[in-house]
Amino acid sequence: MAEKLTEAELNERAAFVFKGTVLKTKAAAAAGVPVTPRTAVVRVDEVVRAPALLERYAGKEITLQLEPGHKAKEGTTALFYAADLLFGEGVSAKAIGHTDIDQSEARAASAAPPAASAAPPELQERLAGADMIVTGKVVSVGVPKGAVGRAASGGGGRVSEHNAHWREAVVNVKQVDKGQPTVKQIVVRFPASNDVAWANAPKFEPGQEGVFILKKDAAEGSTRASFSVTEAPAQTYTALHPHDFQPAHNAEQIKTLIRDSGAKPTARRSSSRRKS
Amino acid sequence: MTTKKSGGKSSGKSSAKKAAAKKSTSKKSTSKKSTSKKAAAKKATSKKSGSKKGAGKAGVSHAASGVLVVNMIPKSLSGEDHQDSEPTVAVNPANPLQIAASAFTPDPAGSGRAPIYVSTDGGNTWTLNAIVPSTIADRSATADITVAFGSSSNVLYAGIIRFPIVDEKTRLNILRTKNFQSTATMTVLEDRTGNGVDQPYVQAMTVASGPDKGKDRVYVGDNDFNAPDGRTATIDQSLNGGAAAATFRKVRIESRITPGQDGPTIRPAIHPDGTVYAVFHAWRSYDHATGRGTADIVVVRDDRGGVGPNPFTDLVDPNDNKAGMRVVRGAQFNFNGFLGQQRTGGDVAIAVDPANKNTVYMAYNDDQPGGIYGLHVFKSVDAGETWTANFRTMLRDALNPGLAINSAGRVGFLYQQLTGTSTSARTWVTKFEILKPTGTPETVFELHRAPNNRPLKQFDPYLGDYAHLQAVGRDFYGVFSGSNSPRKENFPSGVVYQRNANFQNGTLLDVDNVTPVNPSIDPFFFKVNG
Numbered sequence: 043m044a045e046k047l048t049e050a051e052l053n054e055r056a057a058f059v060f061k062g063t064v065l066k067t068k069a070a071a072a073a074g075v076p077v078t079p080r081t082a083v084v085r086v087d088e089v090v091r092a093p094a095l096l097e098r099y100a101g102k103e104i105t106l107q108l109e110p111g112h113k114a115k116e117g118t119t120a121l122f123y124a125a126d127l128l129f130g131e132g133v134s135a136k137a138i139g140h141t142d143i144d145q146s147e148a149r150a151a152s153a154a155p156p157a158a159s160a161a162p163p164e165l166q167e168r169l170a171g172a173d174m175i176v177t178g179k180v181v182s183v184g185v186p187k188g189a190v191g192r193a194a195s196g197g198g199g200r201v202s203e204h205n206a207h208w209r210e211a212v213v214n215v216k217q218v219d220k221g222q223p224t225v226k227q228i229v230v231r232f233p234a235s236n237d238v239a240w241a242n243a244p245k246f247e248p249g250q251e252g253v254f255i256l257k258k259d260a261a262e263g264s265t266r267a268s269f270s271v272t273e274a275p276a277q278t279y280t281a282l283h284p285h286d287f288q289p290a291h292n293a294e295q296i297k298t299l300i301r302d303s304g305a306k307p308t309a310r311r312s313s314s315r316r317k318s
Numbered sequence: 319m320t321t322k323k324s325g326g327k328s329s330g331k332s333s334a335k336k337a338a339a340k341k342s343t344s345k346k347s348t349s350k351k352s353t354s355k356k357a358a359a360k361k362a363t364s365k366k367s368g369s370k371k372g373a374g375k376a377g378v379s380h381a382a383s384g385v386l387v388v389n390m391i392p393k394s395l396s397g398e399d400h401q402d403s404e405p406t407v408a409v410n411p412a413n414p415l416q417i418a419a420s421a422f423t424p425d426p427a428g429s430g431r432a433p434i435y436v437s438t439d440g441g442n443t444w445t446l447n448a449i450v451p452s453t454i455a456d457r458s459a460t461a462d463i464t465v466a467f468g469s470s471s472n473v474l475y476a477g478i479i480r481f482p483i484v485d486e487k488t489r490l491n492i493l494r495t496k497n498f499q500s501t502a503t504m505t506v507l508e509d510r511t512g513n514g515v516d517q518p519y520v521q522a523m524t525v526a527s528g529p530d531k532g533k534d535r536v537y538v539g540d541n542d543f544n545a546p547d548g549r550t551a552t553i554d555q556s557l558n559g560g561a562a563a564a565t566f567r568k569v570r571i572e573s574r575i576t577p578g579q580d581g582p583t584i585r586p587a588i589h590p591d592g593t594v595y596a597v598f599h600a601w602r603s604y605d606h607a608t609g610r611g612t613a614d615i616v617v618v619r620d621d622r623g624g625v626g627p628n629p630f631t632d633l634v635d636p637n638d639n640k641a642g643m644r645v646v647r648g649a650q651f652n653f654n655g656f657l658g659q660q661r662t663g664g665d666v667a668i669a670v671d672p673a674n675k676n677t678v679y680m681a682y683n684d685d686q687p688g689g690i691y692g693l694h695v696f697k698s699v700d701a702g703e704t705w706t707a708n709f710r711t712m713l714r715d716a717l718n719p720g721l722a723i724n725s726a727g728r729v730g731f732l733y734q735q736l737t738g739t740s741t742s743a744r745t746w747v748t749k750f751e752i753l754k755p756t757g758t759p760e761t762v763f764e765l766h767r768a769p770n771n772r773p774l775k776q777f778d779p780y781l782g783d784y785a786h787l788q789a790v791g792r793d794f795y796g797v798f799s800g801s802n803s804p805r806k807e808n809f810p811s812g813v814v815y816q817r818n819a820n821f822q823n824g825t826l827l828d829v830d831n832v833t834p835v836n837p838s839i840d841p842f843f844f845k846v847n848g
Contacts, residue, residue, distance in 0.1 A: 057427040057428060057429055058427065072394075074438070074439070074443065074445070093426050093427045093428050094397075094426075095395055095397050095398055095426045095829075096426070096427075098397065098828055098829055098830050098833070099829065102829065125429070126429070126448075126501040127426070127427040127429070127448075128445050128446065128447055128501070129392045129394045129395050129426055129427075129433075129445060129446040130392045130393070130394060130443065130444070130445035130446070131392060131393045131394065131443060131816065132393070132394050133394045136501070199578065200486070200513065200514060200543050200579065201578075201579060201604065201606070201653060202486075202488065202514065202516045202541070202543075202582060203516070203517075203582060203653075203661070203663070203778070203779070203783065204461055204462075204479065204483065204486070204488050204516065205486060206486050235778075236775075236777050236778045237461075237777065237778050237779075238403075238404075238422050238459075238461055238777045238778065238779070239461040239479075239481075239483055239488075241776065241777030241778070242457070242777075
């Protein structure tokens with residue numbers, strides 16, 4: 043017997059959450075999908091949470107492998123939590139949980155206005171996990187001193203297509219949203235490489251202004267730089283995720299997210315923030 | 319030379335019929351090893367080639383005789399516009415209907431595992447199955463991936479660079495699944511980081527006879543920065559990859575002094591009797607400031623599949639009595655170079671004749687005078703002792719070579735060539751050739767062509783640092799990446815799309831079959847009946 047998951051666990055594990063109607067049991071929505079007593083064709087009535095490529099899947103049919111013990115009847119509606127998605131001619135997935143919805147609820151749900159657009163979960167995760175969040179401006183970008191001389195091939199002396207080609211951006215801090223409140227200047231290490239391993243990481247240029255969502259430099263102690271463009275500030279951070287830099291026009295939204303989420307600022311207002 | 323093209327002609331119901339008719343007559347006498355499954359695979363190809371779907375629907379078919387080209391992006395992912403470059407393909411020799419493939423494709427569901435492509439109908443249709451343990455915060459993908467089946471075990475192996483990468487130290491994983499259709503995560507057989515490992519390239523075979531009968535031998539060529547003395551070219555080999563606790567031995571195949579390391583391309587090739595060859599880019603000089611260097615193109619061989627105390631030392635260069643024949647010395651390369659939007663740096667490929675273990679073909683790239691990126695094919699008939707240089711005339715500005723030899727001894731050669739001179743007119747052309755015994759192309763299939771500057775690259779590599787070719791029985795199976803712009807002129811040998819596309823106006827369409835989708839780089843599977 044499969045374990046019964048809590049709602050939190052279902053939300054954690056499910057890649058695709060949707061309200062759907064069971065159209066046919068012991069059937070598959072696309073050719074080539076093995077039919078078993080537990081497979082069912084389910085119409086996606088409303089997408090609740092989905093990967094980007096399934097956001098337009100409302101109205102489409104998918105093949106669900108129902109949970110053990112779920113005796114779905116044709117025509118019934120439910121909120122389905124699905125994982126292990128297979129993408130072929132159609133989508134098939136394994137249901138890891140469901141909540142029955144009666145018709146009135148379903149109608150009410152479908153009539154309800156769409157929820158206010160939320161920030162991407164990944165952005166919220168980055169905010170929650172950040173060691174430091176600052177608003178500031180890039181004043182210079184350079185090659186870490188330790189990498190000078192082998193800059194063309196990357197750090198560490200190894201030559202690989204996956205070399206990061208580390209660069210360091212010096213950022214003048216206007217405001218600290220999370221982290222040490224008195225910081226005036228920080229160094230952000232980032233990969234300049236366009237290789238598949240690093241291409242999505244933010245690339246910084248002098249003059250760039252915005253919100254920097256930062257982690258402590260994991261490489262500190264090995265390739266941690268003594269900066270070659272200006273004298274080394276005390277702290278080095280990294281920005282590796284595409285959400286780790288938000289342009290200045292998103293600053294208010296980021297502050298709201300920090301305030302409203304668990305990723306509450308840990309720091310008191312800095313003097314620089316008060317000035318701004 | 320016969321050039322197979324049907325581009326520009328009417329959508330090929332008639333040509334497909336001819337192809338089917340040709341198959342029904344000429345393919346009756348196949349190799350003795352031909353199985354019903356292989357026959358089914360052939361039938362599947364024939365059927366698909368003969369099908370015709372209207373423009374505006376999922377696919378267009380206008381097949382040249384004897385070739386099937388399939389855009390591998392599944393219909394349910396019609397909205398995707400990711401750069402799915404650097405593909406490999408693995409046909410299960412025990413059941414050629416089963417084919418796995420890989421590319422830089424992230425898991426659309428963001429499951430925390432990267433996907434492989436799965437086909438169970440001989441490559442006609444494909445499904446994405448996220449079973450590769452590799453993820454990074456913004457996507458579930460790998461930084462490198464190659465796949466290979468055991469020859470009769472039905473076991474699929476993969477060599478990957480696993481995300482996340484911490485401080486540039488690339489993490490090697492060698493993986494296995496006994497059921498590539500299962501949604502269970504592949505088993506990690508080898509997990510190594512240290513100073514980093516680069517570009518794992520896996521090949522596998524199942525021992526057919528003798529005391530090791532039934533055991534899978536797995537060979538992963540990789541550039542292991544943990545190797546002592548900068549002799550980084552490595553074969554990670556397991557003599558029983560299917561064992562519950564399979565172990566891998568690191569075989570350092572570089573016997574000479576390097577400037578600190580070898581190049582990333584190390585490619586093994588296996589003969590059914592257990593003889594294993596490998597070719598690698600043996601660096602001899604490197605300028606960190608410019609990326610320029612020189613390399614020997616070295617071939618190593620092990621006559622017993624790597625069994626014994628000194629694997630891969632059976633081929634000795636008489637000029638210095640060291641293991642590894644320096645087939646080419648001082649080849650010039652530029653690791654920071656580009657050909658159009660595709661980076662360069664020195665590709666290699668190797669294949670051994672399944673009917674004659676002494677016959678070996680090798681391909682490599684070098685920088686030629688005048689800024690030409692040369693692609694060469696060499697041949698040896700004495701197990702790598704001597705070589706016929708430029709067995710096939712050197713190609714200019716071509717890369718991603720794939721070599722395979724079928725059961726009839728016919729040599730298949732895949733490459734991607736940047737043609738044209740003016741920047742705006744440069745075009746990537748992907749071709750598959752069957753070479754005559756003299757080295758000249760006997761048959762040429764132009765599989766794909768697209769402008770170099772459309773679409774713009776999302777990251778490096780644009781097309782991939784490799785494509786792949788495999789022969790099973792008489793048939794050739796391959797994969798390459800290229801622009802998915804749905805235009806007939808881009809597919810002179812025909813194509814079948816699974817994803818929604820309108821070939822009349824050259825537009826990709828989302829799952830709703832209405833919303834336009836931006837062109838991008840997709841993987842394309844092909845099969846040529848040998």
